[in-house]
Amino acid sequence: MSIPGLLFLLASYLPIIVESAISLDFDVLTHEMEPRFDKRDTLNTAIKLQKNVYLTNLTIGSSKDEVVVSIDTGSSELWVMSQNVQCATVDQLHAENAPNIPNIFNDLDEEYSCKANGTFDYENSTTYKYINDDFSIAFADGSAAIGQYGRDDVSVGNVTIEGLKFGVATASSIDFGILGIKHNERYDNFISLLKKQGYIDTAQYSIYLNDQKGTILFGGVDNNKYQGELATTHMENSGIHIKDVSLSGDKTTSIQSQLQYVIFDTGSTFSTLPSDWIKVIGESINGTYNNDEQAYEVPCESTNEVFFNFKVGNTTLNVSVSDLIINNERTNGKCYLGVMDESLIGGTIFGSDILKHFYVVFNLDDDKLSIAPVSTSDDASDTESSSSENRFSNRSEASTNNIRTMLYAYCMSLIPLSIYVFVLY
Structure with missing residues (x-):
């Protein structure tokens, strides 16, 4: 995985209230601030861009451990690094028979730390519940992670999902975890619980990105x-x-x-x-x-x-x-x-x-995808909630915690290769 050096982002949050939504945009500068949102029907958070990858911050458990994860529309699970994770090279922990990715497409670098983007100390979280189920995942570039499943409270900004099931990696040849947000048929994942726990009315999210700023809006569409x-x-x-x-x-x-x-x-x-x-x-x-x-x-x-x-x-x-x-x-x-x-x-x-x-809208309830060319203007947001009602909740103040996060270039593909066997030398 190629590491171009430490990058820091400063999220410049200017709340724009339009009907029943708050839009919080960010610019790529020299420092970074935690994504924040404050909403009931539409949930809008800033995302960071590095090598065209969507990154965001999570806070997990009673210990409030902070981790950086990639938001991935191609997978359906959340998984993060445990505090005692063993960082391995791809040679040490890999998917057997993984395809040979051409060198120019392969961003893997042996000199990295899988702990650099935050870890979760599940032993120190009083709300963590162990699930007797092994976690494992592998990717097309040969990288992999193994560990266990558990449940705990996961927060993005000031929105907290209670009892979310996720993987906790105890060994990994990947540098940070993943927040998969596509539909999960086996259990209620992040997007499902956002709806079930009342934060949004439709399991839907919209993604906006250009070379300097990005936004993901859960439960709504920003027409601008x-x-x-x-x-x-x-x-x-x-x-x-x-x-x-x-x-x-x-x-x-x-x-x-x-x-x-x-x-x-x-x-x-x-x-x-x-x-x-x-x-x-x-x-x-x-x-x-x-x-x-x-x-x-x-x-x-x-x-x-x-x-x-x-x-x-x-x-x-x-x-x-x-x-x-x-x-x-x-x-x-x-x-x-x-x-x-x-x-x-x-x-x-x-x-x-x-x-x-x-601009891409994924509606998981109706199995619909909507797409249009992204706008190049910086006009104020015009957000449509997925709700038939016009509700707005101001139940929490925006967080002011600053989190300095090391971001690294991301590997090529996050398409899981579940048929592969993990080998740890």
Whole structure:
């Protein structure tokens, strides 16, 4: 996992009350403050961006331990590091038979501490209840974590979820935990308990992100965070069907007209596409396939005039191909098309490199996903609550605790590989 140094964020919170919602935005500066929100029907919190990954702070248990986790729409569980977690390298704790991720897509770094982003001392929390169930998870880059399950109170800002089930890692080759917010069929997870415990009326969340600021809104939609109309379609397992995939620029090139199932995953830094899509995109920008890197090496000059297009329903959406080009310390000054062959992972994924260009609404109650181009303006929020009533609760004051958090570059993909076996040397 690549570590570009310590980054600190200062959340500049300016509460904007619109009808029944409070919007709390943040800017990327030089320090960081705990995300805060204060709401009943819509729950809105700031999220931090590093390597196109959504990060937020949690407080757990009676001991009020503070941890940083990645918000992941592609998984459904919360898990965090225990205080006595054993930090391992991927060689020491890994998923057997994990795919060989090309070097330019692999952000893993052996010199890290899995405790750097906070740990949970479950032995010191009087509200923690052990569950006799082993926790284990593995990811496409080979990293893994093992431990136990338990229940405790988990707070985001001033909203506290009581008795949430989550994993507590006692060994990990990953640097921080994950807050999975997709639907969990086995038990009530974070988003389910937000609704059951009365914080929101619909199990729904909306995600906004650009290169400097981000917001996740539970239970509502902020109409000023997107352009035009939201395109809505049926969602299955955090994914939807798109169609009419094409490139446009000096000419339009059809890539695929029939439906293609795509997972929308904020936990994946890079997208994965079918090999024939990658070939068309790479060759359209004068790329040459590099067998060693398993990616198209492309000219580093701008490719702003080439767009990757797809349809959701009858709405055409697009991303500039230039936003899919990578040039980092692993590419040795060369530029590559930064999308991976889906055969490595086993499915087509739109990661945060694509999703940051869109405002996306996940409605888990109705199994609907809505999407529109993200707004580039900083206008005041215009928030619609998912509730049929116009309720507002001011039951707690915004937190003023400052939390200094070390943020690290995140690994490529958080698609769980449950069939893999953990090996700890």
